[in-house]
Amino acid sequence: MTTKDSSGPVTHEVGASLTHRQIMLSLSGLMVGMFIAAIDQTIVATALPAIVTDLGGLEYLSWVIVGYLLTSTASTPLWGKIGDLYGRRRMFQLAVVIFLVGSLLCGLAPSMMLLIIGRLVQGIGGGGLYALCFGIVGDLVPPRQRGRYIGYFAGMFATAGVIGPLVGGLITDHIGWRWIFTINLPIGLGSLAVTAFTLHLPSSRRDARLDLPGAALLVAGVICLILASVWGGDTYPWGSGQIIGLGAAALALLVVFLVWENRAAEPILPLRLFRNRVAATLFALSFLMGPVFYAASAFIPLFMQGVKGFTATESGLMLAPNAAGMSIAAIITGRLTTRTGRYKHWVVIGTGVLIADVILLARLDALWSTWHVAVLMLATGVALGMALPVMSTASQNAVELKDLGVVTAAVTFFRTLGGTFGIAVFGAVLRARFDSGLSEVARTTALPEGTTAKTLADRPAEIHSLLEPLRGLVQEAMAHAVGAVFLAAIPVAVVVFILALVLEELPLRTSTTLNAGQSDEARAESLA
Numbered sequence: 001m002t003t004k005d006s007s008g009p010v011t012h013e014v015g016a017s018l019t020h021r022q023i024m025l026s027l028s029g030l031m032v033g034m035f036i037a038a039i040d041q042t043i044v045a046t047a048l049p050a051i052v053t054d055l056g057g058l059e060y061l062s063w064v065i066v067g068y069l070l071t072s073t074a075s076t077p078l079w080g081k082i083g084d085l086y087g088r089r090r091m092f093q094l095a096v097v098i099f100l101v102g103s104l105l106c107g108l109a110p111s112m113m114l115l116i117i118g119r120l121v122q123g124i125g126g127g128g129l130y131a132l133c134f135g136i137v138g139d140l141v142p143p144r145q146r147g148r149y150i151g152y153f154a155g156m157f158a159t160a161g162v163i164g165p166l167v168g169g170l171i172t173d174h175i176g177w178r179w180i181f182t183i184n185l186p187i188g189l190g191s192l193a194v195t196a197f198t199l200h201l202p203s204s205r206r207d208a209r210l211d212l213p214g215a216a217l218l219v220a221g222v223i224c225l226i227l228a229s230v231w232g233g234d235t236y237p238w239g240s241g242q243i244i245g246l247g248a249a250a251l252a253l254l255v256v257f258l259v260w261e262n263r264a265a266e267p268i269l270p271l272r273l274f275r276n277r278v279a280a281t282l283f284a285l286s287f288l289m290g291p292v293f294y295a296a297s298a299f300i301p302l303f304m305q306g307v308k309g310f311t312a313t314e315s316g317l318m319l320a321p322n323a324a325g326m327s328i329a330a331i332i333t334g335r336l337t338t339r340t341g342r343y344k345h346w347v348v349i350g351t352g353v354l355i356a357d358v359i360l361l362a363r364l365d366a367l368w369s370t371w372h373v374a375v376l377m378l379a380t381g382v383a384l385g386m387a388l389p390v391m392s393t394a395s396q397n398a399v400e401l402k403d404l405g406v407v408t409a410a411v412t413f414f415r416t417l418g419g420t421f422g423i424a425v426f427g428a429v430l431r432a433r434f435d436s437g438l439s440e441v442a443r444t445t446a447l448p449e450g451t452t453a454k455t456l457a458d459r460p461a462e463i464h465s466l467l468e469p470l471r472g473l474v475q476e477a478m479a480h481a482v483g484a485v486f487l488a489a490i491p492v493a494v495v496v497f498i499l500a501l502v503l504e505e506l507p508l509r510t511s512t513t514l515n516a517g518q519s520d521e522a523r524a525e526s527l528a
Contacts, residue, residue, distance in 0.1 A: 023140055027149060029194030030133045031156055033096050036184050036191070037126040038157045040103075041068065042164030044119075046312060047177040054177070057112025066230055067116050071123030072130065073416045074222040078215050079131035080409020081268045085210060088136045088405060089199055093192055095128025100188040107182035118181070131409035134392050136199070138404045143397035143508040144341055150389040151334030155327030158381065161297060162323040165316040214260050214268045221253030222417065229424035233431065234454075269410060270403065278398035279407055281503050282391050285347070286415040288496045289387065291422020292354060292489055293415065296322055296361075296380045298423055299430065299482050300373065306460030306478040307366050321374045325381025330389045337508075343390045344505035350386030351497040357383055358493045364483035366476045387500070388415075397508055422492070426485045431457060433484035437477025445470050 044051075044064055052058050083091045102125055105118030137149050171180050228246035236242045261267040273279045297319055304315035329350075337343045357379045392411055399407045431454060438447065438456075447470070456463055456474070463474050 023149065025198045026140060026200070027137065027152075029191045029199060030092070030136055031153065032187060032191040032194065033092065033099075033129045034133045034153060035156055035160050036187050037072075037099065037129040038160035039164045039167070040122060040126065040181075040184070042161055043168035043171075043180050044068075046165045046169035046316075047172040047180055050172050050177045051112075051115070055109070055112045055115060060112050060116060062230075063116045064112075064119055066226075067119040068123040068126065069230075069420065070223055070226055071120050072127040073123075073226060073413065073420065074219045075124050075127035076131045076409050076413040076416065077218060077269050077406070079128040080135065080405040080407075080413075081266075082210065083132050083135050083405040083409075084402060085266070088132050088139060089195065091128065092132040092136060093195060095125045095132060096188050096192050096195075097125070099125025099129065100185055101125075103181045103184040103188070107178045122181075130412050131405070134396075134412070135405040135408045138396045138408060142510045143393055144510050145338050146393045146396070146508075147334030147337035147343070147389065148331070149334070150392050151330035151332075151385075154330035154385060154389040155323075158323035158326040158330075158385075162316070162319045166313055169313050209266060211261075211264045211266055211268050214257060214264050217253055217257035217260060218268055221250050221257055224250035224253060225417070226420055229421045232424055233428045238428065268406075270406060273399065273403065273407060273410065276398055278504050278506060279395055279410075281499055282395045282398070282411060283414050285387075285391060285496060285499050285503070286411045287418035288492055288499070289351075289384075290415040290418030290420075291426060291492055292358065292496070293384060293388070294419040294423050295426055295485060295489055296377060299426070299485050300377060302430075302457065302460055303364065303479060303482045304370075304373070306456065306463050307475045307482075308370065309464050311461075318370075318373065318377060321378035322381040322384075325378040325383075326385035326388075327381075329382040329385025333386050334389055337390060337393065341508050342505070343394055343508070344500075344503055346386045346390045347394075347500040347503060348497070350383045350388075350390075351493070351500040353379060353383040353386070355490070355493045355497055358486050358489050361486035362483050362490060364479050364486065366472070366479040368479075393508070394503070394506075397506055426488060429488045430481045430485050434477060434481035437480055438474070441470070441473045441477060445473060 048061060048064065051064065052061055079091065079095065099122055102118050102120070102122030105121060106115055107118075109115035109118055133153060134150065137146060137153070141149055168180050171177070171183070224246045228243050228250060231246070232238045232243045258271070261269060261271055274283070300318055301310075301312075301315035304310040304318050305312065310318070333346050337346065357376055360376055361380075392408065395407045395411050396404055434457060435452070438451070441447065448466070456478070460478070463471060463478065466474060
């Protein structure tokens with residue numbers, strides 16, 4: 001059995017033993033890989049003006065971000081399954097290579113279209129890095145000890161999201177935008193070298209074929225769903241033929257996918273996981289926490305720019321308290337979970353704090369101080385840091401070891417998919433409330449020609465070029481619009497809390513996939 005001393009070795013039931021130092025050395029290459037994948041979600045944002053100046057193609061600019069999101073989200077479940085079938089170590093290294101090829105294409109791109117192709121390739125690799133990192137942690141560390149290590153990854157992910165725009169701006173200003181991509185090459189090669197020499201997993205290959213039809217149906221359905229979410233209310237009206245058509249195509253493809261998966265010999269996303277009460281509850285939790293997870297990082301910077309007059313970089317730094325809270329809470333929660341073997345109460349407490357935090361953010365006002373916002377961002381990070389890492393551990397603990405990669409990827413997939421869909425809905429709420437606020441302002445004060453909720457939301461710095469008293473009125477309208485987003489998030493947070501309450505807590509087992517010689521009886525006991 002695993003020792004209860006969190007500082008001692010992680011001892012497996014068949015005698016394999018790894019010390020904390022050995023585990024950290026093995027995981028260091030994974031952390032580097034996850035870091036470059038996570039930072040590439042945000043590092044490009046501040047470089048977009050320089051990219052357009054150099055390459056042109058302004059009409060395709062959004063695809064530099066959307067392309068990465070599409071392929072990384074759609075490929076995540078596939079990587080989870082491929083890792084289960086062919087071994088996570090080699091698949092992780094393949095994901096790093098694909099990510100680096102995409103980075104090189106981006107760095108050398110002579111046109112906007114080739115840059116977008118590079119971002120699509122990067123996203124495929126990035127999806128693999130997300131899906132496989134936590135699965136490999138599951139290979140090395142039993143659930144009883146896993147919380148402390150997943151906490152480190154959660155902290156790194158949060159930190160990467162904050163420093164991405166800042167690093168992207170510095171590199172773009174002082175070296176050139178191409179280096180935000182090519183700098184990944186030496187870092188990624190370092191990750192490959194570290195995993196090659198320190199990551200030792202048993203060679204595993206199951207005698208089964210990848211479900212290619214299921215993979216095609218899932219990827220096509222997810223891409224249609226994400227495009228409908230991203231384009232709806234922005235590029236096209238929600239009721240337009242394009243959005244309705246994409247939604248209908250997504251629904252049809254995903255229904256066919258579910259029918260196919262029910263008969264596939266080796267399904268990409270086994271439907272038996274949805275019959276597992278713990279796994280199904282965690283999938284729902286991940287999907288619904290996604291919108292709240294991303295709402296703070298998407299709309300608080302908008303408030304800081306449009307209402308408080310911060311620059312893009314300064315508003316990005318307002319995410320630092322969120323990252324700090326998430327990192328500290330994830331590490332402390334992980335250690336205490338390792339020490340006690342109990343995890344459900346952290347999800348309940350975290351989602352409870354999240355409800356209180358969202359209610360307070362719904363009262364957002366133009367008179368709020370920077371410190372007021374920072375404290376609530378810190379609380380958001382603490383809430384998420386208590387809940388999200390524990391959910392990864394709980395999902396891995398709830399399924400058979402052969403499904404470890406699939407369930408890990410599914411939790412990540414549903415969180416990202418929920419976040420994408422939720423942000424689209426919250427964005428529509430913001431624009432509707434802001435448009436209503438501007439209409440009220442226009443009854444007493446004339447607005448400059450061409451001023452709309454969309455133009456000011458896209459370029460919030462323009463609010464500060466308005467003259468008083470118009471500027472103050474528009475700032476107040478913007479503050480109330482952002483507050484309306486969090487008001488809309490309250491019911492979502494309440495449902496998340498209810499799901500946390502009904503989540504079944506299973507004893508954390510002490511086995512890992514390193515237990516190659518474990519008997520069927522011992523395996524069944526570990527899943528009890």
